[in-house]
Amino acid sequence: MTPIDLPPGYRADPSGTHPPMDFAGYGSTALRHPTRALHVLPHRLTELTGPLFGDERVLPGEDDLTRWNGGEAVGQRIVVHGRVLDGDGRPVPNTLVEVWQANAGGRYFHRVDNWPSPLDPNFTGLGRTMTNDKGEFRFITIRPGAYPWGNHPNAWRPAHIHFSLFGRAFTQRLVTQMYFPDDPLFFQDPIFNSVPDPQARQRMVSAYDHEATTDHWALGFRWDIVLRGREQTPFESEPDDD
């Protein structure tokens, strides 16, 4: 087999950026975290590449969650928009963005969510889009409600939208949640607070965006998502005398 020179890998995130797998405040992590140390997987071809989807994964209208089943979803209509960037600030163009969320009353369109809040027949909470050439995405949806989840006494999840991102490499795959500014429920939410670094935690919170707010129609929220950046090439970073 012909030897190759691998391109630069992806930078490790600073400690505290991501939650630990074992987080006492979130009870369900107890039996779902490994107890042995992770092995290091160097970034080789499988890790430096990843699925690059085209428009075939997105159906027309999937960027508008408010119109399903022929009617309009109930709730505060919002525009959620932003950019997908890498750690060097470069846009990630033409990448799939998948979202899912609860309805305005905090109820998910799912058979195991049975708490006493009404379903909305016009809202499934599923959305998909592709970023454009500038890495920008835009969804129209309704502001999700908070919901109770039994993790601790009187436990309520802050309103959030689940986001799934692929970037351009297996190494950049990210599933996260977008929160809303000044949510009074942050203080008691172990999932939000599982992120050790308070600055990193704030990167999950969207900003109210009056520019994106449309008169007599919808409130705007802006949220940029940052995926891992590349290591510099050896030519740029290695000292000569190494």
Added chain:
Amino acid sequence: MTEPLGSTPSQTVGPFLSIGLPWPDGPDVVPEGTAGAIRIAGTLADGAGAPVPDGLVEIWQADPAGRFAHPDDPRGPVASGFRGFGRCATESGGAFWFRTLKPGALPCEGGRVEAPHLDVSVFARGMLHRLVTRVYFPDEVDANAADPVLRELDPAERALLTALPQPDGTLRFDIRLQAAEAGPETPFFAV
């Protein structure tokens, strides 16, 4: 160079990932009837040995020639039409499966060769971050012995990352998130 931007933190997929993530053709890395297709199946279990019914398993892999339809492959992208990606939500028994083609071996640094493998991501409620593991193939004894990733593991761990052939031809690959009486923990990787 400007200061790098901090990454957005990972959060759990939560209990309702099945609203947003599964695709009807998710497990079909290749369509039914594809010549040479293999079936890989397993169960996802937790530290009590219980099946995880609200998880998602994804795979990413090279094509049978060991190539990727991706511009960052220094050998150049190929347009084989091979998706290389699969995703399958786990069912009530924690079961997941994929129909795919066996990938080829991959060149890497220093003239070494990686044995054919799949990269695997695991997501579930109760997991604040994905876990990553790899599937290797039982008919690649020599290539597996030379694989630079497997060589860093002990023999028991290597065995856990090697799929088991079943009488019906399926390759079985079970994932255990945490050691339990029922069995050892799957080796996982930091990427």
